[in-house]
Amino acid sequence: MSIVRSVSAAPARQAKRKWRGWWLKQLHTWHWMSAAVSLVGMLLFAVTGITLNHAASIGATPVVTDRAGTLPPPLLRDLKAPTAADAALPPRVAAAVARAVGLDAAGKPGEWSDGDVYVALPRPGGDAWVSIDRTNGKITAEVTSRGWIAYLNDLHKGRNAGNAWGWFLDVFAGACILFTLTGLLLLQMHGKHRPATWPIVALGVVGPVVLILVFIH
Numbered sequence: 001m002s003i004v005r006s007v008s009a010a011p012a013r014q015a016k017r018k019w020r021g022w023w024l025k026q027l028h029t030w031h032w033m034s035a036a037v038s039l040v041g042m043l044l045f046a047v048t049g050i051t052l053n054h055a056a057s058i059g060a061t062p063v064v065t066d067r068a069g070t071l072p073p074p075l076l077r078d079l080k081a082p083t084a085a086d087a088a089l090p091p092r093v094a095a096a097v098a099r100a101v102g103l104d105a106a107g108k109p110g111e112w113s114d115g116d117v118y119v120a121l122p123r124p125g126g127d128a129w130v131s132i133d134r135t136n137g138k139i140t141a142e143v144t145s146r147g148w149i150a151y152l153n154d155l156h157k158g159r160n161a162g163n164a165w166g167w168f169l170d171v172f173a174g175a176c177i178l179f180t181l182t183g184l185l186l187l188q189m190h191g192k193h194r195p196a197t198w199p200i201v202a203l204g205v206v207g208p209v210v211l212i213l214v215f216i217h
Contacts, residue, residue, distance in 0.1 A: 024189060031182040038175035041168075048156035051149050062126075063145045069100025071137030079134045085112050089119065093132070101141040103130050122160040125151025 051058060071079070071093065078090040086109045089097065094106040103121055111118040115135065121128040125148070130141040155161055158169055184201075191197040 020189070024186075027182050027186050027189070030178060031186060034175045034179040034182065038172055038179055041172040042176065044152065045156055048152050052153050052156060055153065058149060060147045060150055063147075065143045065145075067101040067103075067139075067141040067143065069097075069139040069141075071096050071100070071132065071139060073137065076134075076137050079117065079132065079137070083112055086110065087112065089117065089132075097130055097132070097139060097141075100139050101130060103128055103141055103143070105130055124154035124159060124161050 075090075075093050075096055078093050088094070088107050089105050089110055091106065094104075097103060097105050105119045105121060108119050108121060111120075116131050116133050118131045119129065121130065126143065126145040128141065128143045130139060132139050155165065158166055187197050187201065
């Protein structure tokens, strides 16, 4: 009777091992793929996490550059036409500004007054603005740079980095979620052979909770 039972149980064990092997293969594949996608992003965010945490002790001297130019006289008519208070520069004017002072103001909302139009151009790691006199076409611009550390810190926060970088952050966050979840499932599948697995996982969960409850008010 025992021989019959062991023979009948053998296919079930083989099917279970086959199913487990399939899952392991899938998890390993998705784990390394998500790691590859998020590798550079995780390195960037880990480094900038340190620089942001110590931002007060990392000194930076802003570098301010003034630029100036003048619109061609035919374009003054575009500035004198009635417009909304927050309208963007006319395309021909924005192109002329880019040629004159090297700043891309196309599509950016402006602040229009009777005398001039002002366009703020914030950017990662710095700032910029351009002002155009509506009567004589004089262009005044200023560019401020706070250095590479400030630039990377702003990328970490997604500050003034544009829609393309925002989409990258979403994809990167999704890859990180996939990386951690597949890692957790791999831990579960290998945990019975590694006794320290779950105590270490528990430490990673309990540690931040204790810090929040005890040291953060």
